[in-house]
Amino acid sequence: MAKDRKIDMVILGLLSHENLTGYDIKKRIDNGISFFWKGSFGSIYPALAAMEADGLVAKEQPLQKENSDETPAQSGREKIYYSITEAGKKSLVAWLEDSKVTNDLKYETLLKLFFGGAVDESVTLKTIDDFEKDVRTSLEILKLYKARLSKVLNEREHVYYYLTVSFGVETYEAYLKWCAEARKILSRNK
């Protein structure tokens, strides 16, 4: 009930660095933070519209094309850049300073594991293998990011990105450790 759309904060946070289009925002989410947050066009565009109405973001005036004497429209899909307003910055800071957080985790993998008693052990082992494969792939990418970022840690802006990636590496390595243990225990009990 309480207005709680976190996607708003993601957008404001990204816009606090640079002006972006809705499409850009989607790419930033997918490439940078997708391992702990997701967002779809169906949530981004409506959020941008709502926040513009609330004065938290503003459409950037596109540069006037000099060699056009007619109406500036007529083009189909044109980029719309958004910027964060002062009110938007205040809203972002208020959220950052609010100590209330909800970390909402839904591991379907663990759910399947928890109810593994209803099927043959091989089914559960397959679930673990699939999970492990995904984790290995993601972990490699995260490690690349981490290595790259560790070289520019002196620049303050990169520290926060580095720390989230580092979080990913730590948890994913814990996942792998657990996968090995789980496989051992399940095999032992055969």
Next chain:
Amino acid sequence: MAKDRKIDMVILGLLSHENLTGYDIKKRIDNGISFFWKGSFGSIYPALAAMEADGLVAKEQPLQKENSDETPAQSGREKIYYSITEAGKKSLVAWLEDSKVTNDLKYETLLKLFFGGAVDESVTLKTIDDFEKDVRTSLEILKLYKARLSKVLNEREHVYYYLTVSFGVETYEAYLKWCAEARKILSRNK
């Protein structure tokens, strides 16, 4: 769009062990698997009703009270036990065997960290401290569970529960390790 209500599987999984009321189901979720899955009454009761209509679960005939000559109703809130049907078991197994899983993680803590550049470092350090406090509390409980369960690992039914708890312990310990690292890096850059 595709019918994908995971709460159904949680309920079917729990009912595959024993007959339960909606209230019991809520308690099982809260006490046993809340660190990787959540469920509210507002989702449990409608799911039970829908699954009963679909023949996946059935209302258990409550035992007839012997010393009641009148209509068996008249009592206000009476427990309603549900059992899993054969169709329900099939549905549960089909889900367990389906290799498609989605682990949906939303860490608001990491989101706040990622955008920490917009506020003073002390704010971000506070976010980390709060997170760490929660993790420590939960970890202690998980460790108790793990110790208790490790003693009954020979009984097959406990293995799956043990493994999910073990997952929790591994990841929570990784969280703590990360908290220490994060604090160090943030302080260093002051």
Next chain:
DNA sequence: ATCAGCATGTAAGGCGTTACATGATTCA
């Protein structure tokens, strides 16, 4: 020429939360 990627948006509908309504029983 056609496909992938760029780009913005809407529509339908599922899923889930919070708050509310109701009432019994147990315990301090």
Next chain:
DNA sequence: TGAATCATGTAACGCCTTACATGCTGAT
């Protein structure tokens, strides 16, 4: 007597996903 816990359910509403609609641009 009053609070907490047990117990079932509904109502309102918010958030998000998926699929669809539309069309440009650049590379193969």
